Structure formats: C-alpha cells, structure tokens
Amino acid sequence: AKSGKQLWSVLTVEKDDNRMITGAPWVFRGKVAIGHGGSDTGPMRGYVTAYDQKTGKQAWRFYTVPGDPAKGFENKAMEMAAKTWTGEWWKWGGGGNVWSAMAYDARYNRIYLGTGNGSPWNQKIRSPGGGDNLFLASIVALDADSGEYVWHYQVNPGETWDYNDAMDIELGDLTIDGKLRPVIMHAPKNGFFYVLDRETGKLISAEKFAHNVTWAERIDMKTGRPVEHPDARFPDGKKFGFFPDNLGAHGPEAMAYSPKTKLVYLPIAEGGFVMHDPEPLHAWNFIPGLGVGPSVVAYDDPSRGPRTNRLTAWDPVAQRPVWSVPREGQRAAGVTATGGDLVVQGDVSGTIGIWSAKTGKLLWSFDAHTGIMAQPVTYMAGGKQYITVVVGWRGSTPNGWTKEWDYRAQKRRILTFALDAKGKLPNDDTTPAPFVDDPAFKVDAARVAAGDKVFGVRCGICHGYGMLAGGAAPDLRRSDVPLSIDAFNAVVREGAFVDNAMPQFAELTAEDLLNIQHYIRSRTRDSIAAK
Template identity: 40%
Template sequence: MNSAVRMAAIAVLSLAAACGTQKSGGEASTPDWKRATAYYYTGTKITAENAAQLGVAWEFNDFVVRGRTHRGVESTPIVVDGTMYFTGPWSVVYALDAKTGAQKWQYDPQVDGQFARRTCCDAVNRGVDVADGVVYVATLDGYLAAVDAATGKELWKTDTITDRTRSYAITGAPRISGRNVVIGNGGAEMGVRGYASAFDRKTGKLAWRFFIVPGAGPDEHPEVTEARKTWSPDSRWDLGGGGTVWDSIVYDPDTNIVYLGTGNGMPHPLWSRSPGGGDNLYLSSIVAVNADTGRKVWHYQTTPQDSWDYTATQNMVLADIEFGGKPRKVIMQAPKNGFFYVLDRVTGELLSAEKFTTVTWAERVDLKTGRPVITAQSDYSKETKLVWPSEAGGHNWPPMAYSEKTGLVYIPVLQAPMTFQMYDQPYKPYTGIQGSIASFPAFGAFGKGGADSEDAFPGQPKPRFDAVLTAWNPKTGKIAWTSSELPFWSGGVMATASGLVMQGSADGYLTVYEGVTGKVLHRINVGTGIMAAPMSYEIDGEQYVAVNAGFGGALNVAYPPGAVAAERENLERLIVFKIGGKAPELPPLREEIAFTDAPAQYRGDAEAVARGGALYGAYCGRCHGGRDGMGGYPNLWKMAPETHDAFNAIVLEGVFADAGMAGFADVLSEADARDLHAFLAEPAEAPSERSGLH
C-alpha cells in the first residue's frame, strides 16, 4: 500500500471511530468518515417502539476536579475496539471499557492552571481523535499530545502556541488529516491572531501553519498577502485581528482537503478593527486547504465585515446528496449568523444559504455573488442597535446532526437577540477587549417600558431568550419541524439509522425524538445539564447511547433560566444508556450560601469602591459574574471572613492557581487589590440589577 493510500485509510478508520465499531446497517455506501462529521450512528436496535425503555447501563463520574469549581463537559466519546475515549475539564483524557465502564487508564497533561484566565469560556475540552493505536488531544495551555491508545503513555508532546505573551488557549479537538494532525486555538476576544497548525502524526514535527488574518509583520504565506488586501492599512494589528480556529476542523480523504472553520474579528466592530472597511479575510469563513501542504484550495466567507461575533467555527457536515437534480459532494454548516449554508466541498460553489432562525443583520444572501445583503439595522457604529442573532449565535458549538435516514439536519438553535453598542477598549492582558458592549435585552430595561413592552424596539422582533431543536431540509432550505422551547444553550445532537434523534438540554433531560415528525418519544431526567452531543455504539449485540453531562463553558458565569445547575450540584458525569437499564440517580440539591458582611477593615471610600468596580469588570466579572447571579464560580460577595483575610494571597500570589484562580500580581498592584477588595466589601443596600448575562 503506497503512503498516500495508507494515510487516507488511516483517516477513514480514525473518523469511523466516532461512529463506534458497529456495522453499516444496510447503508454501506456512505463511508464512516462522513458519518462522523454528521453525528450519525448506524445502530438500529434502539427504535421508536422501545426508546421509552432506555435506562442507565453504567455511569462514570471520577473526573479530575480542581478546587471546588465544577466545569462544563463538552466532548463526545469515541469508541474503538471496545474502548471508549473522551475528555473532561482540564484536557484530561479517559479510557474506559465501553461495555462495563471500568477505567483502563487516564492521561492528565497537568495543564497549567493559570491558563484559565486566558480563556473566554472555561477550562473545557471538546475531545480527541484516534487512529492507528494513537489518541491525539490538545490541551488548554496550548500543547498537542499523542498518547498510546492501549496504555495512556505519552508518545510525544509539542507546543502549538506562537506567542505565549498573548492569551491563546485550546478547547477544541484535533483532527487527523492524512499524514498530519491539525489543531487551532482560541483567544480572539482576548487579543490574539488566529491560525491553524498541522503536525506530523508520528513525530509531532510542524508540517505547516496557516494564518487566518494578516499581522503587523511580513506575510508568512501567499494567502496572508491575499487577505491583507481586504483589510485597512491602519487596522488594529496590535489587538491581534482574531480569526481563531477554535472548534470545527473536518477532513475529506477523497480530496485530501481539510476544512477550517474560522472565528470572529478582534476587536468585534469593523469600524474600529479596520477603519477603512473591507471584508477582512479570512474571518468568519470556511477555508479549504490541502492537508499535506497547507495551501488554500478555496474559501467562502459567511460574514464579510463581521461586527457581531458571528463565527463560522460551528460543526461542518460532509455528505453526498442530490441537490438541484444532481449528485453533489457538499459541506453543510449552520454558523452563528443564522443562515444555513450548503456548498460544493470540492469547488466551494455556494448552493444554498437560507435563514434557519430569526435574522436581522442581513436581509438575505445573494446566491449569484455569495454575499449577504447587510441591513441598516446591523450598523451600531453611531447608536445602539438591537440585532438578531446574539453574539451566542443562532447556533453555537453544540453539534448539529445530519440523518441519512430522514435527509434532515437537526440544529440546536439559540433564539435571542442582543443590543450592540461601541465601546473603545485598550489592550489589557487577560481581559476581554471586544470593542463593543453586547447585552441580552431580555435581562434589562431597554427602551420605553422595558424589553417586554411593545414599543421597546419599534419595528423589531420582540426579544426572547430560549432554545429549540430545528429539523432542517438542506435541499429545500426550509424547516421541517421545530421542538417546543428549551432552556437557553441546550446540547448537541445525534441521529441514528433507526430514524431517531437525541439531544440533551440545560434542564438536565436527554430527549428522544422521532426524526421525521419531531414527536417526543422519551425524556430521561439525569439531573445534570447536558451540552455535549450524545453518541451510540454496539458491543456484543447491545446498542448503547453515551453522553457527557456537566454544564458550564461560557454559561458558567451565570446559569440561564431553567438550567438545572442552579438547582442541583453540577457534577461532571458520563452516562451510558441501554434498553432495560435503570433510572438515573439525580445529583444532590445545591446548598445555598448566604451573603456574609465583609470585615470592616476591608471597606473603602467611594473612590476606592468605584476604582475597584472598574477593575472587577476588567479582570473578574467574566468568571465570577454579578452579586446576585448564580453560576459555577465562587460568588465573591459571599466570601467567608477567613477568605477575606487571605484575599491578597489568592488574588496577587495565586495560591489557588492550580484550580484556575491565577495570581494577578503581574497586572495588579497591592493598591489595585485593596480597591478591588473594597468594591466587594461594600455593603449592599438593595439587590443588584446586574444579572451577569452580558
């Protein structure tokens, strides 16, 4: 077998792992690497007739937890030869017997806990890739590691970060792409320049690096030179430019193309990021590159001139479908901006782009030019505007699924707008520097009479804050059905060859739907919020469904209405179901911690409190939230007296750094810490109006 063929075969086996090791179930014409991108599983033993008999086969809850903060669990397991591989917080990899749940090994990369302050959205991880007896994982602190699949022994580990003075971090899963493994990074909100890197699978040596946006220095490759033409010469290169490849990367072994989903700009508003205008390539784009060389094959920008955090990092599905009466090799994506895209994955030709949710930033996408028709409502350069979707997007990272059985795509849709306004910010390490303020109007009084009044936003759809599961027909560009409303930020989706669709949600339920009609067949209360997509596999004739549970990520700052994490302990769990299993055990109820008056010696005058409040907003608020919010991090207005006494040791010296609370002595002085402490020690006369959902 020649090298090229062998590497393609390895990639097929790698992606097949995501679908378990089951046989094709009568649909053998579709390679498993395509099904892996579609979250489509070929098991047929769990059906509409017996789905109500699903119960717990076994559960794993021995996750690594640092300190007292429980975090989101976002990975979808992979099963290979009877072993299940998945990750939890802090980039820890677990290998379990997929039939019994017995742990085989654990790989803890010992992530530097201080990197938690370099992330926008928690110390989470979205999984591994597996091939040829090797497990690949990327770590929060920017390393890519290869681990022996049988023993958990580290084979090699390499640094992927180009500039460790900036707040790069990795939460996404790597993707095996031919002879290389490809990984991106996050940090666009924190002032970084995005890129994707490919490393040799055997040695860990850098094969190529593709920069998504130009920088202040010389252009590293021809595509950067091409992109620079779409940026203003006086662009804010000092703020990095953004464009991070923080989630979806998929590979097509037939064409040897790896597809990169790219992120938002830094800062968010075009008017401050690139004052002279321009599309700002390759922000918010699908970029197809040769997996061996890293050279661009084609690109499509979903949101030119992005000013609303409309990333195109959401999961991409590779499928072969009939479109317009012709067989097509397509790539499908529902990015944040609210349009569902179908493109020819070989040529990049745009085939369809239709709204799958409420969209007001653009009227439509012109199929002739491929460009959106941007509305005046989206322009907040001079005044505050209400825009749909929100920065969270119409669809975020929880994966959508495509069913070969029904021909439908199932999208976990977020339904909410935001108000946007300009807010100039200088660069500060470890802080979000978006350049704008975006708020959910459902949690504040905007306009006359508040957000619920008819005249709050004249001529605009009434604000809402919820989620639905939407079944989408990619051939017609229309909705087939929509579920009842779910709490905001519900989980990823899977589809099966028996025509079922399954999704977890923030309220702690796993719901089984009939894929054609949307009929709810069964709801299982596990008592823990689910963000990750479920998966299915078969062993010894038994079909199982596995899902990671644990709420967090960006929502760990303040749990949204309906989230069970506000009611029960938010424990990290992997739950595996089978027909005839037992009822899930619910986590204990959450114990409320009372507000405690701070010792008088830590209070300050009005000037100190005001200055401390500004420091809190810059460095603390994105994790600890507001006084009256409830999230996963400690509420600093509820500190015990002994914690107040240790305040400087925690905030400046970093005594809890391993648990994610880094020391800030490199950016805060003792006077800063004193004022920050005074802000938190200020007695509250009335409940705060701040919700934390900003």
C-alpha cells in the same frame, strides 16, 4: 493504544502567549491537525498546524489572517488576504482562530477550517478603513497534504459582532435541481443556514434558520454576500438592536445530519442585544490582567424578552424547518442522530430526550440530575448499541441565563444507556451551598452601582453576570471570602488563588474592590429575599 504509553508530545502554540486548545484535533492521512482559541483575550493571529501522526513533527501550518507585510507573507493566500485589511491590523493580531470546527473531506483530500471572529471584535479598531478582513468568519478549504489554500467562503465580510464561523461543518451529498452534489451544510452564529459546493466553495443556497435576524436582510445569491442593515455597523455612535446576539443562533453545540432522512438536527437559540462603539473608541484596549474585552458595548434589552432555545429538524435542500420542539433554558446542548432514525439531546434541566427523527415525537427521556451541554455519542460494542453522554453544566460565560447549577454540588458524570439496561442513578443531593451574608454590613447604593460596572467587566465572565453563576466558577453569593475586605483583597488584588485559576487583578484600586464588595452583598440579599 494498546499500552497507553506516550509516543510523542508537542506544544501546539507558543509558551505563555494566551492561546488555548478549545477544540478536538482532526486525524487524516497520517496527520493530526489542531487549532486553538484565544482571540478574545489579547492580540492574536490565528493558525492551524498539522503534525505527522507517527512522529509529531510539524507537517504544515496555515495562518488564517495575514501578518505584518514588512516581514513578508508566508504564501500567496496571505498576500491576497492582506489586501482586504487596512491600518496596522497586525499589531492587534487580527484573530481568525480556528477554535472549534474542522472537517476532513476524503473525496477531495481537503480539510475545511471554520475561522473565528476578529481580534479585537470591532473592525473600526483593528482595520479602521474597513475591508473584508480575510479569512475571518470563513470556511477555508486547504489541501490536506500540503496545507495549501484552495478556496474560501466568508459568511461575515468585515466581521465586527463576534459572529465567528467556528460552528461544525457537516459534509453530505444532496440532490439539488435533480443532480447529486457533494455539499457542506453550515449554520453559524449569524442565523443563516448555508449550503456550499464542496469542490468549488460556491454558495448554493442560504436562508435564515433563526426566527429573528436583524443584522442582515438576506444573502445575495449573485455575490454570496450579506445584505446588511444600514445601521448594523452602528455608524455615528448609533445603537443597534442585534438578533442573534453574540452567543449566536447556533453556537459551538454540535448539530447532526442524517443521510437517511436528509435532515439536519439543529440546536437553535433566539436572543438579542444592543451594541454600539465604546467611548472613546480609539482609546480602547484589552483589559489588563484578564485579557478579555470585546471592543464594543453590548448589553441585553429586557424589552426583547428572554433568550429561548429549540431543537429543529431542518431540510437543507428546501431550506425550511420540518419539525421543531422547545427545549428548557436559554443555551442549547449538542445533538446526535442515529441510523435508527432517532435524535438525542440533553438540556440545562438535566433531561436527556430521544425523539423520532422523522416526526419529532418524544419517545423517551431521562433525568440526569445535572445540566447537559455535551453532544451524546452512539456506538456498537458486542453487537449492542449504546448511547453515552457527558453530563455537567458549565459555560465560559454563564451570565445568569440558565438554571443555576452549583459549582461544587453538581454531579458530573459519564452516563451510558442501552435498551435492556437496569441501572439507576443514586438519589443525589445537589442542594447548593447556602447564601452567605453579614446582617451588620451596611450596603451603600452608590457603591453598589459602581461595583456593578466593575463586576460586569472583570468578574461576570466567570462568576456570572448579575452574579448568577452557571457552573464555570464559584458563586460569590455563597462564598465567605467577600465578607472580609482583607480576605477579598488577598484573593483579587494579591493573587492568593492564582494557582487555582483565579486571575490576579493588581490594577484594581482599593475603591474598586470596596465597590465590588458592596455589589456582592446587595445581590446576595436580593437572592435571599427572592427565596
């Protein structure tokens, strides 16, 4: 820490296995634990690894789903979990990646893992006979020294909707029925707020924090299991209207707990979609070249209205909101609560706000000139309190739900605030590049329709569904590459930009590429006409 000299380095996953580090490591009792993401990109079995803090030597590894029974089980927990799976799940990996949430509990010397969705999402493919599929969509408690299993609580048995449980895990002490209890407070994607006993993992309470939850009626307090809607698993080819959607009523954006107010400050999103099985179901596979493929058909239903988000102060004992304020856009940003009874959050518009933690009254705001997703942090230095936030908007699935922040024009910065600070931001020019078009290009409606389908599967996850880029990759309406079919072919099919993180799609046909080109031209002209 004094010199910046590297002491050790370790590869936490296998080389070229499509896993990726997506969450911060946790440091505790001389160890460093880290998970990974990737269960949406191909067959993958999740795990968390702990390393010796001084040497980098592996201390333990815990798998979150069982492997091939023929090869034996790593421990009794995996042997138990295997009984909740059917078919040849190990060929699909199973999933359960710990891609974000962990928490260390010094009181019990445990580390809690928030596990991910199934790989693939659709249980009918990975575990065709059903089952709970442990430890998907669960909080799993491990002994911090040995990595041995202690207990688990599964929020979505037999997870099949991308309702992973990788949202942050807040620890605290709450007075419940007159008794002070050490608890976990947890608000995953599925729209229910859970309070668990940290010692035993027993469910204390669970209520809906999202306004609209259609997949389940309630959580049964006797069993701890959700009472699912009879059509939630889209039986017999049925379609089902889901709330929340797969981005979740609460995503990876951090919530905050104040031990002073005893409230949780929760970024909540409201949005739904329609889901059903792909056809033919058992011919499904991950998309070559890209890896992603949800194994379900999911799409927005415009009649359900736009996605919205709000900041809510939630009472975890009474399981009810105390105050709530609407926020701009359809994706939330991380939240911080301070010891001075303040709540801090940014939003997609670039506005940083500070509210009274008790009343929700807006006390201060600032225009950061670009969208904000990150959680602010607060700290003391030299006797003065500071608040710092990383600004810059992006998302792995921009999908046109947010204000458009140009991939290259937005000003990504680290901003720090203090009470007596006098600094000002420059007058930034964040004007996006102009739309690019060739008036001589004749758009074919049939090719546009065909290109829409290919673009949605292969391109939208980075370049934006509906071609409304959100900052993760260039906006193709503003690029001259698709104007030339030869240049477009060099980039897409021949992989000219692979070194710049643009995947190669050699499996696409010349017809596919031509259809995508027509779709891009059509959407570009729609955008020009709408200006």
